[in-house]
Amino acid sequence: MTMSRHDTKASFETRVAPHVDPRWAEQFIMELRLGGVAGTEIGAALAEVESYCAESGDEARDAFGPARDYARALDLETSAAQSPRRVLAGALPVLIQLVGMMAVVWSAPALARGEDLAVTAGMAINAAALTIGLGVMSRWPQPILRLIAFRPWIAWVVVMVAMAVIVVPVVTIRVPMFTVAAAAALGGGVVVILAGLTGDVVQTRRASAQDGQDVLAAPLEGPGTVERRSRHGRWLTGARMMLIPAGTVVLGVVGVLLA
């Protein structure tokens, strides 16, 4: 059975907590997820809210206060899968793939024109900005995710500024630093992407073997229900892994067509 991501998410809150305001439940889940709490703990905490609201007839906000405040008051432990070390370990393969992606995207047009790839200062700044940005996001994911979740307009401005810092140097600073054979750069980029992808697969499987898949799960839920949710999560993970390779192909083709 195929489930869309939206259906799966809505079904969890509706199925586990039908007597809880969906918006309160969503904020509650989000706050706990941003706090690095494991999916089973989140499910149990929400199920307990549901139990109380179902028997008392009270609204969740009246009985428990604002969702974010109650989530913090519970002081649930951060799961090992969400530790800074694990998050950084998961980000490294992505960073490697991004480096390969840049090499392919920059070299493909040059190869199409029959030229060497001129690596400019703008490209170097672009690569450095991406590396620093990804490093910051990996080291402090929760404050950044909170900003995106609860201050979306501020997050939008920050993203626009970040994109400008990343893109503008490539377009405006064209001082060549050195040249490299476009075919070698493209081939090297592909190898780096494949290496990063392999590392991503290995890292994800290792994390899953150690901690299991961190899906939302409520107590007393049937194993079939949790397995369907896990399967959907695995599908999403696979799609996420292919994002950079697929994006590289698309941008590379576009670059060649525009060369």
Added chain:
Amino acid sequence: MNPTQEWPAEWLRGVLELCVLRLLADGPTYGYELAARLTQAGLGHIKGGTLYPLLRRFEQNGHVTVQWRPGDGGPGRKYYLLTEQGRAALEDLTGQWREFTDLTGQLLTGRPAPTGTTRDQEVR
């Protein structure tokens, strides 16, 4: 006893832990039932946002173990079972509370504190 009595929040914060431990000593129970019994006992309406973090601390401190059970035709319930460590905490806190209420009671009634008490000796 007026079940709708609203006591000062500061008083409840000081005594809620002890009262909940005492109710848990009667046997495994779950959050809503605890809240209902506290209300019936005259402590007023205890909100879930106050009660459940307290139960969570009991779980973290080893005062209780937990067990999920299917509800009676409704959602599942998380039952809390008092451990030996929890019983020891209950006994300790009960003793301290009795001493505290004796002292405050004497102060409020203007009765002189009995001499030769341990606390009296500590003050000297």
